[in-house]
Amino acid sequence: MLDPKVLRADPRTVADNLARRDFTFDAAMYAELEAERKAAQSEAESLQAQRNTLSKRIGEARQQGEDATEMMAEVTGLGAQLEHRQAALASIRQRLDAWLIGMPNLLDPEVPDGKGPQDNLELRRWGDPAEFDFEPLDHVQLGERWGLLDMRQAAAMSGARFSVLQGELALLHRALTQFMLDLHTRQHGYEECYVPYLVNAASLEGTGQLPKFREDLFALEGEQHFLIPTAEVPLTNLLRDTILEMPELPWKKIAHTPCFRAEAGSYGMDTRGLIRQHQFEKVELVLAVHPEESEAALEELTIHAEAVLQALELPYRVVSLCGGDIGFAAARTYDLEVWLPSQKAYREISSCSNFRDFQARRIKARFRPGQDKPPQPVHTLNGSGLAIGRTLVAVLENHQSEDGSVQIPDCLAPWMDGVTRLGVAG
RNA sequence: GGAGAGGUGGCUGAGUGGCUGAAAGCGCUCCCCUGCUAAGGGAGUAUGGGCUGAUACCCCAUCGAGGGUUCGAAUCCCUCCCUCUCCGCCA
Helix, strand or coil: CCCHHHHHHCHHHHHHHHHCCCCCCCHHHHHHHHHHHHHHHHHHHHHHHHHHHHHHHHHHHHHCCCCCHHHHHHHHHHHHHHHHHHHHHHHHHHHHHHHHHCCCCCCCCCCCCCCCHHHCEEEEEECCCCCCCCCCCCHHHHHHHCCCEEHHHHHHHCCCCCCEECHHHHHHHHHHHHHHHHHHHHHCCCEECCCCCEECHHHHHHHCCCCCCHHHCCECCCCCCEECCCCHHHHHHCCCCEEEEHHHCCEEEEEEEEEECCCCCCCCCCCCCCCCCCEEEEEEEEEEECHHHHHHHHHHHHHHHHHHHHHCCCCEEEEECCCCCCCCCCCEEEEEEEEECCCCEEEEEEEEEEEECHHHHHHCEEEECCCCCCCEECEEEEEEEEEHHHHHHHHHHHCECCCCCEECCHHHHHHCCCCCEECCCC
16 A cells, blocks of 8 residues: 555656556546545544533533533534534545555656566576577476376366376475475575465455455455465565564565465466466565665565575576566566576566565554654565476476486485486386 | 353553543663662653644544444443353364
């Protein structure tokens, strides 16, 4: 949620900024609603003040045994007026709130202009895509070749966009998870959390998935609960209604969870393999920091995610998302894109964002800048570190040999039970 | 799932429908006293909103949430949520 004070003070700048997202903000309409709100609130409050003082005097008069019927008649008249004003105020408030909750975050000035993914700005590359002197297989061919990946059975029991991993491939999947968790907790200072996979609507509203993107979510039939689309939701909501003290910053949490996405609107996209699934695992990093630290924190967070790709020896690039491609709640986002030989393209494997105070306002996550200073919203950030399924894809495809076997990166050894190569054990 | 009890400020915990935004204690901050330590004395210590140059006054709201009764609700009534205890079931 945007700071209402900024909206009031500088609606033009807000409108210009949001135009870069292709979002139209009707500043004049907003100003009008705001003026109405202000008038209604002032009136309602002064009526209330009158009622309060009169009621107080009635109490005093009664205690002294005096007659208060006149004052009571007066205050009864006030009550009717007050009810009117309050109803008006409530309806204006409701309209303003609905408006505010539907407005995306302001973009950082550094966000590149653009309409879609093709306009994202490449910041840097790491590693060189391997030159194969044979035609590389894609991860489905590799997995099915050794009987470790079964898309058909998954489709039979659940439908499209599900998968079954078996044997060493399932082991590799788990090893990747363990490796990422250990790396981030031991070397990057994140605290591991176990969190609910079902959350209520308020939590999703807090992080920005609702009310606008309901169709991307799986809702449980009896309502109340949604399957989480990312651990960002439960982790960020840990901060709801809390005031952090300075020593608690930066607040850094990590969780490994399944993620569930309806993938509405992506018909025909990435229909093959593990790239786009209804259910996948992800290791998620979430931070809350002092507002002055959030820009640096985004750089650091991105480096933490990059460390995983580097350890796994996977070539990747970092891109800064343009105004037309960046998410609703983010002020700035860096995507990590890993090289996929089968597609001869870089594909998203992590998304690291600075939300500034946007989520913090929605969930009332604040910190106290100092003794006797009023609390103010923290800045929140999050990033995938990484999406497990896509990492699995990248490992298979980048580390394959001509015979279809796959070299397991050394850093995974502690969890691979002696397996150093997929497709040779027999 | 059944039965009962309860949800008050950072914590513990009072609170007869008006003098309670809230006693008291603890914690925390500042000051005084004290050779050090310990003890003692004093002051301060919720959040959001409005107004404002102001994080000063003043005003409004908030005692789990939402409704209701009343001139007036932390206090009475209703609905919902959550916690605890016992029983049942269960990984």
